[in-house]
Amino acid sequence: MPVSSPVKPGERVAKGARTRESILRVAVNLASVEGLEGLTIGRMADELNMSKSGLFAHFGSKEELQLATVDMARKIFVEHVIRPALTRPAGMPRLWALCENWLEHVETRVFEGGCFFTAASFEFDSRPGPVRASIVAAMREWLRVLSRAVDEARKAGHLNAVNAQQFAFEVYSLAIGAHWGHQLLGDKKALSNVRLTILGRIRALSTPGCPSIKKSGSDMKCRELPSKANLPDREGSSRRGLVR
Amino acid sequence: MPVSSPVKPGERVAKGARTRESILRVAVNLASVEGLEGLTIGRMADELNMSKSGLFAHFGSKEELQLATVDMARKIFVEHVIRPALTRPAGMPRLWALCENWLEHVETRVFEGGCFFTAASFEFDSRPGPVRASIVAAMREWLRVLSRAVDEARKAGHLNAVNAQQFAFEVYSLAIGAHWGHQLLGDKKALSNVRLTILGRIRALSTPGCPSIKKSGSDMKCRELPSKANLPDREGSSRRGLVR
């Protein structure tokens, strides 16, 4: 009796696709803990109460499974980190939302073992092959999303002149550091400390006209600008890559 | 059977110890590329032209091999990153040397796959066990060395009041980010960019009386203070941990 994810009302999805998805959901979490190379078909089959061969048939090779896993992780990452940030107005609110959401997705264990892509990045940073390529592509996209947000903040007059790419890189480095402190050292305050550090870096470069980022409860929210609507913008050019 | 006692300097080294060391030297590099879990006894035996069982006998279990590998990596790390920095005078010169040496040891591939401990950190950040514990201990020590250097720089009047631990954390986060950009994205400028970023962070907090850190050729050197000698200080309290 194999498991498959619940079918959504209205939407007719083939059984195979449903099973495939539940497999990948398990795969993503397992990989975030044990690594993509530590993903073994036998273990997954056990965890899903299905046969090795039955599971295997969905992918045809381990590498295909790994690639599919990276893709699924990307989807989850977009859903939890990027998409919600795009509902915020371009500029400082969106930039801050991206940082917040990233830290939060580690804190709330969207992936069992912390950020999937952080683990995958350092696991594959010295290996050739398509899996690495897929991870690299995802990370380049993430960096692009982040640095575009920085650029938008500059254009909106929220940030003083900065090298957007460089600043995005700096912010993300701090985030990775937070992951390291939180996940490896077990530093409970690592995430919130880095939240403040990033905030400090942003504040140091923000203009007087920048919408304030202030505490509200135990959370920090960035006050929205009144101008733009509260919807994900599909402004103009085609959006390829991470968000699709 | 007890482990052989440390031999006096100049004394002949038992064959076993020599072999053990060459095994570990291979192990460290292999692990920096394939991960500590990817270390397989068969592969290592092949690479060293010896038998699996002969190699295995040196450690008794894979976990022991991993622990020994972490220890060897620690020794190499100390030799390339920490020890040379301790020859510089406490304060800004030493702090900067630590940063420089870390970035350099990635650039010059002291470990084949980049920084051993960066890889190990993210590989084991979600796994229990003694291997993880050993990595954590090493990283705590590294952070302690770094933040002590920051503190010394403050005491020497080179840096304005800072939370040493926090600042050390920030600096190391940037370093990890550099590793990520260099190793995963193949960004040739990642290391030198972050070198400048760290420099910027340090400069922003340094006092007027701080010895300047200036370019000399394509390299940056921190001008030494005239006061202290150019030797590794064993100042006072026992030094336990990383450097031993």
Next chain:
DNA sequence: ATAAAAAACGAACGTTCGTGCTATTATTTT
């Protein structure tokens, strides 16, 4: 030089790995 000790080997163990097959169910489509 010879005996004791240490180190390295070779073969094999039981397991698990990824991956093929061929049946046999379940699900869709007609």
Next chain:
DNA sequence: AAAATAATAGCACGAACGTTCGTTTTTTAT
């Protein structure tokens, strides 16, 4: 409801895994 198709199970394979054991070779101490 029957036929066609898709999904899963069962079984087996060769290779590689970590590990054990008895033997042989090399090093060390007498």
